[in-house]
Each structure stands twice: as structure tokens, then as C-alpha cells.
Amino acid sequence: xxxxxTGGLLLMVFLVIMMALPGCxxxxxDFTLDVDACAETLRETIAFQDxxxxxxxxxxxxxxxxxxxxxxxxxxxxxxxxxxxxxxxxEAVDVAAAQRIETAVWQRVADQKTSFQDYVPAExxxxxxxxxxxxxxxxxxxxxxxxxxxxxxxxxxxxxxxxKLSRGDKGQPYHGF
Amino acid sequence: xxxxxxxxxYSSSPPAYFRLALVLLLLAVALGALAAFFRPAYTxxxxxxxxxxxxxxxxxxxxxxxxxGPTASAPDRQDEVPVPPVAGAYDYSRxxxxxxxxxxxxxxxxxxxxxxxxxxxxxMLSGPRQATYYTSTGLKVDTILTKPxxxxxxxxxxxxxxxxxxxxxxxxxxxxxxxxxxxxxxxxFIKKYGEVIAxxxxxxxxxxxxxxxxxxxxxxxxQSDQVFNNTNISKYNGLIRQMAAEKSLYYLDVxxxxxxxxxxxxxxxxxxxxxxxxxxxxxxxxxxxxxxxxP
Numbered sequence: 001x002x003x004x005x006t007g008g009l010l011l012m013v014f015l016v017i018m019m020a021l022p023g024c025x026x027x028x029x030d031f032t033l034d035v036d037a038c039a040e041t042l043r044e045t046i047a048f049q050d051x052x053x054x055x056x057x058x059x060x061x062x063x064x065x066x067x068x069x070x071x072x073x074x075x076x077x078x079x080x081x082x083x084x085x086x087x088x089x090x091e092a093v094d095v096a097a098a099q100r101i102e103t104a105v106w107q108r109v110a111d112q113k114t115s116f117q118d119y120v121p122a123e124x125x126x127x128x129x130x131x132x133x134x135x136x137x138x139x140x141x142x143x144x145x146x147x148x149x150x151x152x153x154x155x156x157x158x159x160x161x162x163x164k165l166s167r168g169d170k171g172q173p174y175h176g177f
Numbered sequence: 178x179x180x181x182x183x184x185x186x187y188s189s190s191p192p193a194y195f196r197l198a199l200v201l202l203l204l205a206v207a208l209g210a211l212a213a214f215f216r217p218a219y220t221x222x223x224x225x226x227x228x229x230x231x232x233x234x235x236x237x238x239x240x241x242x243x244x245x246g247p248t249a250s251a252p253d254r255q256d257e258v259p260v261p262p263v264a265g266a267y268d269y270s271r272x273x274x275x276x277x278x279x280x281x282x283x284x285x286x287x288x289x290x291x292x293x294x295x296x297x298x299x300x301m302l303s304g305p306r307q308a309t310y311y312t313s314t315g316l317k318v319d320t321i322l323t324k325p326x327x328x329x330x331x332x333x334x335x336x337x338x339x340x341x342x343x344x345x346x347x348x349x350x351x352x353x354x355x356x357x358x359x360x361x362x363x364x365x366f367i368k369k370y371g372e373v374i375a376x377x378x379x380x381x382x383x384x385x386x387x388x389x390x391x392x393x394x395x396x397x398x399x400q401s402d403q404v405f406n407n408t409n410i411s412k413y414n415g416l417i418r419q420m421a422a423e424k425s426l427y428y429l430d431v432x433x434x435x436x437x438x439x440x441x442x443x444x445x446x447x448x449x450x451x452x453x454x455x456x457x458x459x460x461x462x463x464x465x466x467x468x469x470x471x472p
Contacts (some may be wrong), residue, residue, distance in 0.1 A: 081298040081451075
């Protein structure tokens with residue numbers, strides 16, 4: 001009898017967890033981020049050495065090996081070539097696509113390491129520790145050498161957007177960095 | 178008597194000294210006109226001549242006469258005198274002159290741009306999307322032959338020469354040299370550059386090859402750097418221009434479109450004094466659209 005009660009309790013706990021998990025996933029993926037605003041905020045607030053400039057979708061496809069069908073929206077700012085600084089924000093069609101985009105972003109970082117290692121080695125520390133966040137359908141890369149400032153700005157942005165958007169964790173700090 | 182004397186002097190033929198003065202005056206006028214016609218190209222420090230590239234002094238052909246060189250000869254500077262085009266005689270020793278009408282982006286659909294980080298920046302910020310770009314940060318006239326930098330469809334990297342063999346282009350735009358400024362021997366630079374050109378000509382024998390001048394660096398950079406300075410750049414540009422003349426290649430004096438009044442890269446063009454921002458990449462593109470051989 002005691003065993004049945006314990007088993008029943010465990011079953012209930014299991015069911016509660018199973019019911020809660022999709023909710024967690026929903027909280028992670030069912031929010032929207034203004035891709036342009038996010039990239040622009042980083043460009044304006046982070047102390048980049050170089051002037052970063054937005055590039056076309058066609059150019060993004062050249063430097064990021066991403067399947068166009070994986071992307072809903074994207075915004076990329078690049079350096080003139082003086083530095084390795086860069087901002088890239090992607091909205092993927094789903095979480096699986098975001099993971100594929102993440103792989104492409106790491107490839108871009110690796111390519112830049114190869115480019116700069118003999119050219120401007122002073123840029124390598126930025127590339128060795130890029131800010132890269134994957135949260136739900138969103139992938140955010142910021143190569144600046146100021147990762148703490150990037151986190152702070154993104155937290156501000158997500159808190160602000162949390163008030164506007166109907167997120168499950170409305171008003172809560174953004175997680176996933 | 179006075180009246181009669183005056184009439185006599187007036188009606189008789191002028192004295193010998195007067196005739197001599199008249200002849201000398203006419204001679205001076207004729208010499209002046211000739212001097213203006215054959216006026217040497219304007220040069221000032223970093224600024225290379227950009228007068229129209231036709232051979233001077235051969236007369237002006239009819240407008241409909243076909244020419245092999247540039248089809249227009251609008252000068253870039255006010256102090257330049259347009260030289261009329263001459264059939265079949267393209268002067269490769271001079272930069273490609275400005276045309277009257279700019280081409281559109283479509284003009285570059287059969288073009289390939291080859292270069293280092295500056296061309297890479299141009300590609301990303303302003304380059305016509307129709308063109309092909311084989312660029313690599315730190316590219317030099319020696320590594321261009323050996324370094325795999327072009328990503329093939331399968332993701333593997335290949336050399337620029339190998340990539341050229343896979344496609345066909347009618348126009349090849351090259352800018353190399355900034356990364357070689359530190360070489361001990363400038364003649365080695367131009368020798369290697371010549372080998373690159375020879376290889377490209379072997380692969381693309383029909384292509385128009387445009388050698389672009391090395392863009393200057395900012396005044397601040399030039400004054401503070403033993404290697405990356407405008408004296409060295411000017412020297413290398415002289416070698417490139419000479420090679421263009423010897424090998425019958427088109428020399429594009431693109432440096433002209435980014436200079437300030439002192440002959441340096443404009444201070445608002447770059448954060449590091451070398452790489453151009455979008456505004457100046459746009460100027461670069463505008464220059465290319467206005468300086469071409471056959472539209």
C-alpha cells in the first residue's frame with residue numbers, strides 16, 4: 001500500500017514536470033525580438049574602435065554560410081577592415097535552424113581568426129572571446145572586446161521589450177547569456 | 178606739309194623692324210597654342226596624371242571613327258586639357274580618363290575584383306552585387322599565387338588563380354601593393370606583380386585588365402609609419418603605372434577620388450588611416466563607374 005502511494009506520488013511529480021517542460025520551451029521560443037533594433041542598439045552603445053556599417057543580405061550570405069531558408073530576419077554590421085569588430089543578429093525559422101546558424105556564426109569567427117592572425121594580431125583577443133548567444137530562435141554575435149557591456153545592453157533591451165511583449169516571463173531579466 | 182607727310186608714311190609699306198615684330202608676334206602666338214596642346218600631365222606629390230589617355234598630337238578623328246581606347250575624354254580636373262582620341266592608339270602610360278556618362282552596376286556583371294582587405298571592404302560596403310570578388314585580408318603579389326583564399330561551392334578553399342580558371346571574366350580589376358610596402362626591394366614587388374598579371378593573362382587572354390593605383394593612407398598614418406606612408410605608396414604606384422604602360426594594361430588612378438588637398442587619404446575616410454568607410458567606398462565605386470574603356 002505504502003509502495004503504491006510512493007509510486008503514485010512519483011508519477012504525479014513526473015507528470016507535473018512533463019507538463020511544465022513544454023511551458024519552459026514556450027517561454028524560450030515564443031518571444032519576439034526586433035532584430036534591427038537589437039543590432040542597432042549594440043552598434044550605438046558599445047565602444048567599437050571602428051565605424052561599423054550594415055551590409056546587404058547578399059553580402060551576409062557571402063560571409064556567413066547560412067541556408068537562406070533557415071532565416072526569417074537578419075542584420076549584420078561589419079568593420080571597414082581595420083578591426084575584426086562585428087555585430088550579427090539572426091532570427092531563425094525555428095530552434096533547430098538557430099542551431100545551424102550558430103554553427104555558421106562560429107565558422108565566421110574561425111574565418112576571421114585566420115584572416116587576422118598574420119594581419120592584425122591585436123584583434124585576436126576579440127575573436128578568441130566573442131559574445132555569442134543563442135536563445136530560442138535568436139542568435140546574437142557581437143565581436144567587440146566588451147562582452148560585459150554587451151550583456152548589460154541586451155539585458156536592458158530584453159527587459160524593455162518584456163514590458164511591451166506578452167512574454168511568459170514578462171519583465172524578467174533575459175537569460176541565456 | 179604735316180598732313181602730306183603723315184599720309185605718305187601711312188600709305189607706304191611698314192618698316193623692316195615693324196615687319197620683324199609682327200612675325201615674332203605671330204610666332205609667339207603659334208608657339209603658345211602648341212604648348213597648350215602638348216601641355217605635360219599635371220603632377221603634384223601623390224597625384225598622378227589623370228589626363229585623357231590618348232596619344233597627343235595626332236589630330237582629331239571624326240566622332241564616328243572607332244577607337245580602341247576610352248570613348249570619352251572629360252577631364253577630372255579643371256587644369257587639364259582634353260586630348261582628342263586617336264584611332265587605334267591607346268596611350269597606356271596614362272590613367273584611364275573619365276567618361277562623360279557613368280556605367281551602371283550591370284557593367285560589372287562580367288568583372289572580377291581581386292585585392293586585399295581594402296578591396297574586401299569595398300566589396301562588403303559598396304561593391305556592385307553583380308561582380309565577383311576574390312579578396313583576402315593581407316593578400317600580396319606572392320601569396321595570391323599560392324594561398325587558398327576563395328571558397329568553392331563544396332566549402333573547400335582554393336587559390337585565386339585556380340578560381341579564375343573555373344570562371345570566365347571580361348574585366349579584371351586588381352589592387353595590390355599596400356601589404357608589400359615593407360619589402361626591401363620594390364623591384365621584386367613589381368616583378369612578382371608582373372608574374373601575377375602574366376598568369377591572369379594566360380587564364381583570361383581576352384579580358385581587360387585594370388590595375389588600380391594603391392590608395393593613399395591618411396596624413397597622420399603617413400607621417401607616423403615607416404612603411405605605410407604615402408611616399409612609399411607613390412613610389413609603388415609609379416612602378417604599377419609603368420608596368421601598365423609596358424604590358425598594355427589599363428591604369429586606374431583611383432587614389433584621386435579619396436585624396437585630400439595635401440595628397441593624403443582624407444581624414445574622415447577611415448578610422449585607422451588605411452581602410453575606407455562606406456562613404457569613401459562609394460566614391461571609389463563612382464570613380465570606377467566613370468573610368469572605363471568599353472561600356
